[in-house]
Amino acid sequence: MKKLHYSELWCSSPRYWGGLAALVFIILIGVGAAYYMEHNGHAVTGMSNQIVWGLPHVFAIFLIVAASGALNVASIGSVFGGPLYKPLGRFSGLLAIGLLAGGLVVLLLDLGRPERLIVAMTHYNFKSIFAWNIILYTGFFTIVGFYLWAMMDRKGYKYYKLTGFAAFFWRLALTTGTGSIFGFIVAREAYDEAILAPMFIIMSFSFGLAFFIITLMSAYWWASRELGDLRLAKLKNLLGVFVGAVFYFTLVYHLTNLYITQHHGIERFILLDGGVYTAAFWIGQILIGTIVPLFLVYSPAFEKNRFAIAIASLFVLVGGFFQLYVIVIGGQAYPMSLFPGKEVLESSFYDGVVASYVPSVPEALLGIGGIAVAMTLVAVGARMLKVLPDSLQDPEDECI
Amino acid sequence: MRSATGIKRFASLLLGSVLLLLSAAVLSESNVTPGSKAAGLESCVAPTAEIRRYHMLYLTHDRDLTVRQGKRNIKYSLAECIDCHAAKDDKGEYIPVDAEGQFCESCHKYTAVEPLCFQCHRTVPEEKRSALGGVQGGAAGNRSLGLLLDDDEAPSLSAQEYARLHAIVGGED
Amino acid sequence: MNRKSDQTDATRREFIHRTLLAAGAATVAPGILLTVARAGAESEGASSDTRWGMLIDTNKCAEGCSACVDACDRENGIDLLEKPEWQSEEMWNAQRPQWIRKVKLRDRQTGEITNLPMMCQHCEFPPCVDVCPTGASFKRADGIVMVDRHICIGCRYCMMACPYKARSFVHHNVTEHTVRSPRGKGCVESCNLCAYRIDHGATTTACQDACTAEGHEAILFGDLNDPNSAVAKALKQQSSRQIRADLELNTGVRYTNV
Numbered sequence: 001m002k003k004l005h006y007s008e009l010w011c012s013s014p015r016y017w018g019g020l021a022a023l024v025f026i027i028l029i030g031v032g033a034a035y036y037m038e039h040n041g042h043a044v045t046g047m048s049n050q051i052v053w054g055l056p057h058v059f060a061i062f063l064i065v066a067a068s069g070a071l072n073v074a075s076i077g078s079v080f081g082g083p084l085y086k087p088l089g090r091f092s093g094l095l096a097i098g099l100l101a102g103g104l105v106v107l108l109l110d111l112g113r114p115e116r117l118i119v120a121m122t123h124y125n126f127k128s129i130f131a132w133n134i135i136l137y138t139g140f141f142t143i144v145g146f147y148l149w150a151m152m153d154r155k156g157y158k159y160y161k162l163t164g165f166a167a168f169f170w171r172l173a174l175t176t177g178t179g180s181i182f183g184f185i186v187a188r189e190a191y192d193e194a195i196l197a198p199m200f201i202i203m204s205f206s207f208g209l210a211f212f213i214i215t216l217m218s219a220y221w222w223a224s225r226e227l228g229d230l231r232l233a234k235l236k237n238l239l240g241v242f243v244g245a246v247f248y249f250t251l252v253y254h255l256t257n258l259y260i261t262q263h264h265g266i267e268r269f270i271l272l273d274g275g276v277y278t279a280a281f282w283i284g285q286i287l288i289g290t291i292v293p294l295f296l297v298y299s300p301a302f303e304k305n306r307f308a309i310a311i312a313s314l315f316v317l318v319g320g321f322f323q324l325y326v327i328v329i330g331g332q333a334y335p336m337s338l339f340p341g342k343e344v345l346e347s348s349f350y351d352g353v354v355a356s357y358v359p360s361v362p363e364a365l366l367g368i369g370g371i372a373v374a375m376t377l378v379a380v381g382a383r384m385l386k387v388l389p390d391s392l393q394d395p396e397d398e399c400i
Numbered sequence: 401m402r403s404a405t406g407i408k409r410f411a412s413l414l415l416g417s418v419l420l421l422l423s424a425a426v427l428s429e430s431n432v433t434p435g436s437k438a439a440g441l442e443s444c445v446a447p448t449a450e451i452r453r454y455h456m457l458y459l460t461h462d463r464d465l466t467v468r469q470g471k472r473n474i475k476y477s478l479a480e481c482i483d484c485h486a487a488k489d490d491k492g493e494y495i496p497v498d499a500e501g502q503f504c505e506s507c508h509k510y511t512a513v514e515p516l517c518f519q520c521h522r523t524v525p526e527e528k529r530s531a532l533g534g535v536q537g538g539a540a541g542n543r544s545l546g547l548l549l550d551d552d553e554a555p556s557l558s559a560q561e562y563a564r565l566h567a568i569v570g571g572e573d
Numbered sequence: 574m575n576r577k578s579d580q581t582d583a584t585r586r587e588f589i590h591r592t593l594l595a596a597g598a599a600t601v602a603p604g605i606l607l608t609v610a611r612a613g614a615e616s617e618g619a620s621s622d623t624r625w626g627m628l629i630d631t632n633k634c635a636e637g638c639s640a641c642v643d644a645c646d647r648e649n650g651i652d653l654l655e656k657p658e659w660q661s662e663e664m665w666n667a668q669r670p671q672w673i674r675k676v677k678l679r680d681r682q683t684g685e686i687t688n689l690p691m692m693c694q695h696c697e698f699p700p701c702v703d704v705c706p707t708g709a710s711f712k713r714a715d716g717i718v719m720v721d722r723h724i725c726i727g728c729r730y731c732m733m734a735c736p737y738k739a740r741s742f743v744h745h746n747v748t749e750h751t752v753r754s755p756r757g758k759g760c761v762e763s764c765n766l767c768a769y770r771i772d773h774g775a776t777t778t779a780c781q782d783a784c785t786a787e788g789h790e791a792i793l794f795g796d797l798n799d800p801n802s803a804v805a806k807a808l809k810q811q812s813s814r815q816i817r818a819d820l821e822l823n824t825g826v827r828y829t830n831v
Contacts, residue, residue: 042759043660116726127703128705128730187734187820341682344678345678467719467721469618470771520750
């Protein structure tokens, strides 16, 4: 087998700097949007006392979930010993750090008081999942940083297995934490389910891998390097398994709810008459995010079609975004049942009615800015560090 | 060798005394805004130098007592700072303490420290709104001003009484 | 110098001494929340011997009456907030703080109509306190659940977790402040059982006063731990219920005839 050689992402100047400039421009727009929202208060957003977490949170959770999933490729290489995945480990670690940073930036800039980050860092309420998540996020950066070093530095190689295992378990804890943010909310019928934690883990597998495939293909296209079909096919098939697993968890989640009479209302809302949320579920999550990608991944007609792989990954991401939209916003829009057996005739606080939410443009720009932050970090990181193999052509001995 | 040490000693002594003189000069100079209640008082609720150095710690400490433990008759109350240090303009209207040249702003600008208090707190004394509905006028309702209020003292604190209480703190009677 | 000022001087010295100690400790260990023991003999503060609570008789709560809501708005400076000109009435209503709200219900089966005020229920085990990452959402020793806006970062997790939708986020810029209820953009707030009044010795909340003034007397506030208080006696005599009792939060606000 040929010796693997890594090098910095190198391509013609206009191509690299042009791409980077475009990303930075998107970030600047996002920063402007965040400033606009902080200056005027959340009054200029679509968020209210009913929908307290809006589009920025969908983006942020999406990126954070994808971040831990992006690390999976590295974990498969080091924890489960998959030789075809091992060369991709470094890039996987970098992508994980980038996506998490992007997600956290969005989360932070949407706080009512982002300038009080220092308070969040110095005052901890250890009963709060949120506080635990702050520790999990910072720990993730540290551990994945060490992991990257262990992968890249000869001196660090002896820690390769150890850091690999540590990173794997930490990422499981991190996604459990993210899922538990919702899973531990007793107040709302859409949440309050322990299944949300494992469901978020499997979602992270799927979104993270989709992000990985897209960024890997873009990077190799950008640098005009060779990417073998066999490796892509492996990644693609794995993606199919993960998409199927997400679907399975979604199924169990809804079946459980359908069995519980108390939850019939929320199920009816999401599955039948919730308007935009029903559409987001059936068209966004099920059609775009599940059926189409599965077809593209498993149909023999597209076996080695790179365009189909890219589209499938993209659709998984779009579907995942809609899935989180339904969970985060749909779960809040459905009214809480304060008085079982009674209907609310009048309330100035929108009790008993479906809360309306129209996302505002700055919210979306902030979220897109977060994705750009993630991609910029990856682009700069790949340029400065030797994370990408010179060539990922398929090994000659095909029996892997 | 010996003489060099002596010169050094002398120089450091000189430098020290100059610094001491300078700081004394700074300390003796009053920065209280003319026209505020505080201008007519001998001293703040604690010696001026101490308040200058530690007011932020005192305020933070007592705010936690108030918010977290419900202790309202604290010694270092931001509302009382404002009551005492807000000056009035020609028309008799209060000027915000964080307006240019006013008590808080002048010093905080010099030290380049932005006081965040006034994002939520008043910058001028509050004219009593119909606050304590049912208990208005009762003894209980007026402990809001807190400072040094004993049971046998008048339950309602007028501006003059308030100033007098501050004067007691300052050591006059 | 008179006797009085001598005395206060002594406590003050001790107070300063302790303050400095506490401030020093806070500098050394900034991660630890600053909670200092009683700093002076003169202040009493919230005591765990007391548990403030309310009993709301929904039979007495009149339809169309909003006296409690208006009184709360006035008491806590909510009426000082103004709708920005560019904003729709609908959005303003969805975003402005509402500490207390009137709700009208109809039983799906029997058609019985109920009117009641909803506000923070001041749980013994408040979910908002559990989820708050910084500890800004907290429960006082006397059972009042409130937000310490000095360390609230505006994450709104408490609003997600509250089963009663009792909390409001300050979406707008605030120009006019009060001493009783300092308020700023970007923090969460909710009913604090008129903590300011109670701490100054009042025995009623603004909403109760307003309700009594209207002649309805639907709201009864008092110390649930004191067997001789009116509210404790009433609770002992009548059957009352907690809203969402299934969550076992042991609310401080109880309702009869719901």
